[in-house]
Amino acid sequence: MSKDLEIAVVVSGDVTIINLDGDLTAVTGQAVENAYTDAVGSGSQKILFQFHENIYVNSGGIAFLIGIAADSRDNGRKVRFSGVSEHFQKIFDMVGLTRYVEIFPTTEAALEGF
Amino acid sequence: MDIEKTIKLHIPSTHGSEKTAMDRVAEVARHMGFPKGRVEDLKTAVAEACINAMEHSHQYDGDTNILVTLTQGESRLEVCVRDKGKGTEAGWKPSSDDRKGREGNARGWGLYLIEELMDEVKFEVTGDGGGLVKMVMHLEKSPD
Numbered sequence: 001m002s003k004d005l006e007i008a009v010v011v012s013g014d015v016t017i018i019n020l021d022g023d024l025t026a027v028t029g030q031a032v033e034n035a036y037t038d039a040v041g042s043g044s045q046k047i048l049f050q051f052h053e054n055i056y057v058n059s060g061g062i063a064f065l066i067g068i069a070a071d072s073r074d075n076g077r078k079v080r081f082s083g084v085s086e087h088f089q090k091i092f093d094m095v096g097l098t099r100y101v102e103i104f105p106t107t108e109a110a111l112e113g114f
Numbered sequence: 115m116d117i118e119k120t121i122k123l124h125i126p127s128t129h130g131s132e133k134t135a136m137d138r139v140a141e142v143a144r145h146m147g148f149p150k151g152r153v154e155d156l157k158t159a160v161a162e163a164c165i166n167a168m169e170h171s172h173q174y175d176g177d178t179n180i181l182v183t184l185t186q187g188e189s190r191l192e193v194c195v196r197d198k199g200k201g202t203e204a205g206w207k208p209s210s211d212d213r214k215g216r217e218g219n220a221r222g223w224g225l226y227l228i229e230e231l232m233d234e235v236k237f238e239v240t241g242d243g244g245g246l247v248k249m250v251m252h253l254e255k256s257p258d
Contacts, residue, residue, distance in 0.1 A: 023130065023133075025129065025130070026129075026169075027129050056133070058132070058161055058162065058224070059162055059165065059223040059224035059227065060165070062223050063223065066223075085154075086151070087151065087154035087155070087158070091158065091227065094226075094227065094230055095223050095226070095227075
């Protein structure tokens with residue numbers, strides 16, 4: 001059965017880190033978009049989405065991520081992903097997300113030079 | 115000789131129910147010897163086919179089930195996802211635009227992923243107006 005998505009937001013310097021754990025779907029994606037919108041509303045121009053290793057992302061969730069990536073591109077913001085599994089890196093590449101979002105293996109690597 | 119074994123799953127059209135099919139298909143695929151990367155591909159493709167049936171044919175009516183059939187051959191695994199076509203008079207069939215995937219279009223991306231991740235995919239309309247997605251993955255084509 002579907003799990004909820006746990007979202008935890010941490011601010012580290014000028015980067016807002018949004019931790020995601022659970023199921024990222026059409027149902028839970030709005031909460032992710034809201035977290036992104038809140039970060040932007042607080043003035044953040046650098047946003048890191050940190051994926052838990054066992055996160056489940058389906059096409060409904062992907063649609064939200066694409067929306068966030070498009071918004072960040074259109075408004076000159078930087079968005080990075082970390083902790084994405086090999087499989088979902090492939091999926092994100094297939095749907096074109098990696099054209100707009102850089103993916104890093106770890107949070108430390110993502111924060112370096114952000 | 116290619117001895118086939120079939121498993122049928124009746125899954126309610128509720129958010130998240132696709133994970134039941136994902137878990138079962140993964141279990142079968144691992145048992146057959148598919149490598150990890152291909153099992154993940156299969157899980158995503160099956161999940162997207164289930165979501166498409168539950169959302170677009172059944173409008174997430176929890177009282178209406180989709181039928182997922184897993185047929186194991188010696189070197190192939192076939193997964194069929196069948197819906198009852200509720201809400202679509204002539205059954206369901208994706209348009210070419212649906213399949214290509216569009217920015218923000220979840221259905222488009224779902225169908226695109228199914229076609230990219232599986233070795234064979236067929237979309238059919240059943241005699242009673244329902245939709246059927248037939249997907250096959252071959253063991254010998256696994257790259258890793």
